[in-house]
Amino acid sequence: MTVTVRVPAKVNVQLGVGGLRADGFHDLANVFFAVALGDEVTAEPGEGVTLTCTGPDAASVPLDDSNLAARAARLLAAHHGVTPNVRLHIAKAIPVAGGMAGGSADGAAALVACDALWGLDTPFETLLELAAELGSDVPFALVGGVALGRGRGEILEPLPVAGTFHWVFAVADGGLSTPAVFRECDRLREEAGTGSSDADVPTPDADPALLAALADGDPVALAAALTNDLQAPAISLRPALAETLRAGTEAGAIGALVSGSGPTCAFLAKDAEAAAAIAKSLEESGTCRAAHATYGPVPGARVS
Numbered sequence: 001m002t003v004t005v006r007v008p009a010k011v012n013v014q015l016g017v018g019g020l021r022a023d024g025f026h027d028l029a030n031v032f033f034a035v036a037l038g039d040e041v042t043a044e045p046g047e048g049v050t051l052t053c054t055g056p057d058a059a060s061v062p063l064d065d066s067n068l069a070a071r072a073a074r075l076l077a078a079h080h081g082v083t084p085n086v087r088l089h090i091a092k093a094i095p096v097a098g099g100m101a102g103g104s105a106d107g108a109a110a111l112v113a114c115d116a117l118w119g120l121d122t123p124f125e126t127l128l129e130l131a132a133e134l135g136s137d138v139p140f141a142l143v144g145g146v147a148l149g150r151g152r153g154e155i156l157e158p159l160p161v162a163g164t165f166h167w168v169f170a171v172a173d174g175g176l177s178t179p180a181v182f183r184e185c186d187r188l189r190e191e192a193g194t195g196s197s198d199a200d201v202p203t204p205d206a207d208p209a210l211l212a213a214l215a216d217g218d219p220v221a222l223a224a225a226l227t228n229d230l231q232a233p234a235i236s237l238r239p240a241l242a243e244t245l246r247a248g249t250e251a252g253a254i255g256a257l258v259s260g261s262g263p264t265c266a267f268l269a270k271d272a273e274a275a276a277a278i279a280k281s282l283e284e285s286g287t288c289r290a291a292h293a294t295y296g297p298v299p300g301a302r303v304s
Ligand SMILES: C[C@@](CO)(OP(=O)(O)O)[C@H](O)COP(=O)(O)OP(=O)(O)OC[C@H]1O[C@@H](n2ccc(N)nc2=O)[C@H](O)[C@@H]1O
Pocket: 012, 015, 024, 025, 026, 027, 028, 030, 098, 099, 100, 101, 102, 104, 134, 135, 136, 137, 138, 151, 152, 153, 178, 179, 182, 259, 260, 261, 262
């Protein structure tokens, strides 16, 4: 028996970052948006947990127990008191360390795949709790669509959305570390004199104009409302990202922002044809390693 699960990458159409909490996390107003660019995780009977990975970035994916797919398999087995026996394979299309939650996606996919392979029938609410133990972005990869993440991003509220939006993702050479980008955000706030703790920074909230744009299926209004508090820190660590953003805008994107903690840049296009043209221009611009046209929203991790 082989179980195959498809799982989406995400872009954060709003990423409001609050102050640094005592536990080392930041409270967020994190509007996640799932896109069709995604990974496929297969699970087959095996002995212990083994893992293989293919795809353009496969060489930078850890294949040991630190891989989120392997951690997910062990966590699910431990929750049910069963022995984790599974051969996992990741067909990886999501850029690694790119701010598109690829590792989180594989963790969510492995939860769903192992649950089916082992016939556990775990309630969705329990899968969400296990996902939150694995990482702040993992619950959203189960839910998909568009959702507001509060707390560290794990407390999810699905949001109404109409129609399909067309995106282009420009993949950079090399990744950025998520904790390093959050630290740079704190450092820039200290430098600006505003303070960086949760006593100094107001708790962020979702922007009503952004929520209306999503509900109306209006790409021009969504483009105008895109914001990411981690964009300035990501550019501070990787100044070349400003060139990539400019190249996409010059190629006709109606909106541009860094995806999550970066360094992938996300561009909103008015339609599928414009997205294909923007991807081609970005590849020719020499400001990124590759550019992919895609669309969303799409569902979360599902057996295919
Ligand atoms: C920034 C975001 C936006 O969706 O995504 P990426 O850009 O990484 O894809 C997420 O908040 C990333 O979530 P995820 O990658 O799951 O992070 P976790 O494993 O939970 O945490 C890794 C580290 O990031 C920092 N962190 C993460 C989440 C959060 N709300 N506040 C934080 O300060 C902490 O330093 C934490 O130790």
